[in-house]
Amino acid sequence: xxxxxxxxxxxxxxxxxxxxxxxxxxxxxxxxxxxxxxxxxxxxxxxxxxxxxxxxxxxxxxxxxxxxxxxxxxxxxxxxxxxxxxxxxxxxxxxxxxxxxxxxxxxxxxxxxxxxxxxxxxxxxxxxxxxxxxxxxxxxxxxxxxxxxxxxxxxxxxxxxxxxxxxxxxxxxxxxxxxxxxxxxxxxxxxxxxxxxxxxxxxxxxxxxxxxxxxxxxxxxxxxxxxxxxxxxxxxxxxxxxxxxxxxxxxxxxxxxxxxxxxxxxxxxxxxxxxxxxxxxxxxxxxxxxxxxxxxxxxxxxxxxxxxxxxxxxxxxxxxxxxxxxxxxxxxxxxxxxxxxxxxxxxxxxxxxxxxxxxxxxxxxxxxxxxxxxxxxxxxxxxxxxxxxxxxxxxxxxxxxxxxxxxxxxxxxxxxxxxxxxxxxxxxxxxxxxxxxxxxxxxxxxxxxxxxxxxxxxxxxxxxxxxxxxxxxxxxxxxxxxxxxxxxx
Numbered sequence: 001x002x003x004x005x006x007x008x009x010x011x012x013x014x015x016x017x018x019x020x021x022x023x024x025x026x027x028x029x030x031x032x033x034x035x036x037x038x039x040x041x042x043x044x045x046x047x048x049x050x051x052x053x054x055x056x057x058x059x060x061x062x063x064x065x066x067x068x069x070x071x072x073x074x075x076x077x078x079x080x081x082x083x084x085x086x087x088x089x090x091x092x093x094x095x096x097x098x099x100x101x102x103x104x105x106x107x108x109x110x111x112x113x114x115x116x117x118x119x120x121x122x123x124x125x126x127x128x129x130x131x132x133x134x135x136x137x138x139x140x141x142x143x144x145x146x147x148x149x150x151x152x153x154x155x156x157x158x159x160x161x162x163x164x165x166x167x168x169x170x171x172x173x174x175x176x177x178x179x180x181x182x183x184x185x186x187x188x189x190x191x192x193x194x195x196x197x198x199x200x201x202x203x204x205x206x207x208x209x210x211x212x213x214x215x216x217x218x219x220x221x222x223x224x225x226x227x228x229x230x231x232x233x234x235x236x237x238x239x240x241x242x243x244x245x246x247x248x249x250x251x252x253x254x255x256x257x258x259x260x261x262x263x264x265x266x267x268x269x270x271x272x273x274x275x276x277x278x279x280x281x282x283x284x285x286x287x288x289x290x291x292x293x294x295x296x297x298x299x300x301x302x303x304x305x306x307x308x309x310x311x312x313x314x315x316x317x318x319x320x321x322x323x324x325x326x327x328x329x330x331x332x333x334x335x336x337x338x339x340x341x342x343x344x345x346x347x348x349x350x351x352x353x354x355x356x357x358x359x360x361x362x363x364x365x366x367x368x369x370x371x372x373x374x375x376x377x378x379x380x381x382x383x384x385x386x387x388x389x390x391x392x393x394x395x396x397x398x399x400x401x402x403x404x405x406x407x408x409x410x411x412x413x414x415x416x417x418x419x420x421x422x423x424x425x426x427x428x429x430x431x432x433x434x435x436x437x438x439x440x441x442x443x444x445x446x447x448x449x450x451x452x453x454x455x456x457x458x459x460x461x462x463x464x465x466x467x468x469x470x471x472x473x474x475x476x477x478x479x480x481x482x483x484x485x486x487x488x489x
Contacts, residue, residue, distance in 0.1 A: 010350075011485045015167075017333060021168055022039075053078040061284065061288055068293065071289055071292075089125055090126070090139045103339075105122045105123070105167070106166050107119050117314070121328075124139065141157075146306055168327055176330075194251060204262060208228050226269075227269045299324045302322055333356070337373075340375040358388055378400070389424070395407075415455055
């Protein structure tokens with residue numbers, strides 16, 4: 001977009017899940033919009049040593065609300081993003097105003113049966129909170145202790161490493177973990193005992209994979225690979241001894257025994273390791289992280305709405321001292337909710353669709369969400385949805401009145417995939433959970449993304465011009481008008 005002269009039209013840049021990692025990497029350079037190659041070069045860099053990641057994690061483990069989010073944040077930062085971004089989101093409040101303003105999103109997960117207004121949570125350099133209720137706090141104070149709107153104890157602001165753990169914590173969803181579990185374990189109904197085992201095994205394996213990507217010592221990598229193999233062999237062995245018919249009590253006993261076997265395997269591995277950072281990390285995993293996996297605690301944060309009296313907030317948020325923030329992609333995997341309605345008064349949403357799952361799914365989810373919270377959203381022709389197995393490279397859903405226009409750009413499409421079969425293959429090749437990409441694979445993906453923008457430059461320019469005219473018409477009585485809001489999700 002920068003090379004095609006389109007980036008300067010954007011007022012906002014919004015993201016959820018993994019795209020927030022990309023945003024964080026971009027915004028770590030205050031001049032990123034004029035220096036686009038820096039972010040890409042970081043991803044091909046040497047990465048972060050385990051010693052640095054361990055130092056950060058050891059400090060977080062001392063905090064009141066240490067959770068799996070901290071572990072996930074530091075390992076994904078080190079292994080994927082190749083940097084420990086210790087700056088604070090509020091630092092961006094005074095940064096280069098030529099960059100689009102960043103909006104990061106999460107969801108509140110403590111109260112799954114709570115009202116929709118208490119679900120979507122957004123964070124910007126200036127404020128963080130619940131857009132549907134219009135209740136925000138200064139971002140620098142998120143995590144501090146409040147009661148009835150009064151600051152009781154100021155806590156240090158979360159850094160971007162922890163925030164990346166919040167924004168990109170898809171692993172917090174047990175259904176995601178099941179994708180990495182042998183089918184025999186998750187077939188049929190999963191009772192409580194099996195679910196705990198599923199969490200412990202699946203999460204431990206993913207954490208070990210990420211840890212191996214931060215280790216350079218061949219002997220240490222071999223030790224980690226050996227531990228992964230031991231755990232995998234135990235799971236495969238356990239298939240043959242699992243009773244076909246069992247009561248809930250029997251099942252819980254069986255799986256508690258197998259959780260204990262995982263703990264014993266990790267402890268035995270730790271004892272055999274040479275003294276050093278890896279042994280310290282595996283020891284931390286055994287003593288502090290595995291208990292968190294059993295509790296399944298993610299994104300625990302002090303609730304700034306605790307006992308707040310001046311606004312009719314949902315009782316579930318009113319009575320709890322803390323809430324849990326996790327990956328918004330588990331709800332809607334594109335950040336449409338932050339850009340609907342009067343608050344930002346968006347004319348045009350440019351939405352590159354890079355999500356896993358069915359094509360158009362995020363679009364229809366956003367439409368349904370907008371209807372539920374009474375926000376304008378453009379009409380989606382149901383005939384378009386029939387193209388989900390082999391979509392075009394660009395769709396325009398034109399907004400009327402207060403509805404934003406959406407330019408929808410599928411990553412894989414009829415321009416770069418010859419048929420539906422190749423489309424499916426590309427979706428699988430670039431699926432979500434896999435090790436960090438090689439430089440070759442990363443550059444190949446970037447070239448496809450660049451081509452999508454180049455191929456649709458004229459459409460984008462046309463819709464931008466139409467958005468300008470809409471904005472002018474809205475402000476006709478005035479002698480001048482402000483730049484029209486346009487955002488990239």
